[in-house]
Amino acid sequence: MAEASASYIAKWQQRQPEMRVLEAFAAPDQRTLLTHWWALWNELDEAMFELSDPAVARSKLAWWGQDLAAGARAQHPLVRALLAEPRAAAVSAARWRELAQQAIALASDEFAADDIAGVKARWQPLADVFAVLEQALFGRADAARIAAQWQMARALRALRRGQPERAGLPLQLLARHGLVLGDLSGQEPPSAFWRDYRDELYGTAAEAAALPRRARDEFDRLQLNRLVAGQPLARAMAISPWRALWLAWRAARRGARD
Numbered sequence: 001m002a003e004a005s006a007s008y009i010a011k012w013q014q015r016q017p018e019m020r021v022l023e024a025f026a027a028p029d030q031r032t033l034l035t036h037w038w039a040l041w042n043e044l045d046e047a048m049f050e051l052s053d054p055a056v057a058r059s060k061l062a063w064w065g066q067d068l069a070a071g072a073r074a075q076h077p078l079v080r081a082l083l084a085e086p087r088a089a090a091v092s093a094a095r096w097r098e099l100a101q102q103a104i105a106l107a108s109d110e111f112a113a114d115d116i117a118g119v120k121a122r123w124q125p126l127a128d129v130f131a132v133l134e135q136a137l138f139g140r141a142d143a144a145r146i147a148a149q150w151q152m153a154r155a156l157r158a159l160r161r162g163q164p165e166r167a168g169l170p171l172q173l174l175a176r177h178g179l180v181l182g183d184l185s186g187q188e189p190p191s192a193f194w195r196d197y198r199d200e201l202y203g204t205a206a207e208a209a210a211l212p213r214r215a216r217d218e219f220d221r222l223q224l225n226r227l228v229a230g231q232p233l234a235r236a237m238a239i240s241p242w243r244a245l246w247l248a249w250r251a252a253r254r255g256a257r258d
Contacts, residue, residue: 008042
């Protein structure tokens with residue numbers, strides 16, 4: 001089963017290579033659960049925001065929900081591996097279906113928002129479901145942090161691909177810095193934009209979240225701080241293995257003190 005799901009874990013880690021180090025700090029009984037849960041996050045994210053046909057995206061997300069709700073009858077190797085973990089197997093079929101429903105609603109949304117509050121409100125229903133699931137799986141959850149991290153990942157990937165219209169950036173914040181979405185097709189937002197985006201999106205640190213969220217928080221803040229310092233997007237997003245290891249250690253230590 002582990003071999004069958006390995007390609008999906010590798011796919012997630014290729015997109016977020018800094019997350020590879022988390023297994024070194026996770027509790028032994030949560031390492032497999034962690035990797036399969038975040039690999040599922042990656043598949044849902046891809047279905048929501050990287051398929052060009054909304055109807056195909058909705059169909060794929062509905063299928064994920066059905067397979068997760070099928071329990072022991074699940075077909076996908078990643079789902080079977082995830083549900084082999086006792087904590088994941090204990091989640092109700094209704095909760096998995098709700099996850100798919102909220103993902104479908106978000107994938108169908110044009111996702112234009114005036115301000116950061118509007119951006120967070122768009123993410124909140126899905127983040128709330130994810131928080132309930134992460135509470136069940138890892139014993140800790142932070143819905144606000146999940147919403148911020150998902151928005152961060154979406155924005156950086158869309159801008160790097162030259163698709164600013166899919167970045168979900170708040171229109172009022174762009175206007176504050178003399179920008180419109182069309183401007184971002186050939187240029188990156190200035191450092192002053194990233195300063196305000198960081199401060200309004202992230203605010204305080206994720207103290208109540210499980211280890212993967214605390215570590216992702218550290219990684220996101222590093223990337224945003226680099227953008228605020230004026231680094232180009234591709235360079236700001238690249239986190240060396242040694243830096244990732246140190247940031248994950250700091251996140252693990254912070255969690256041990258809570």
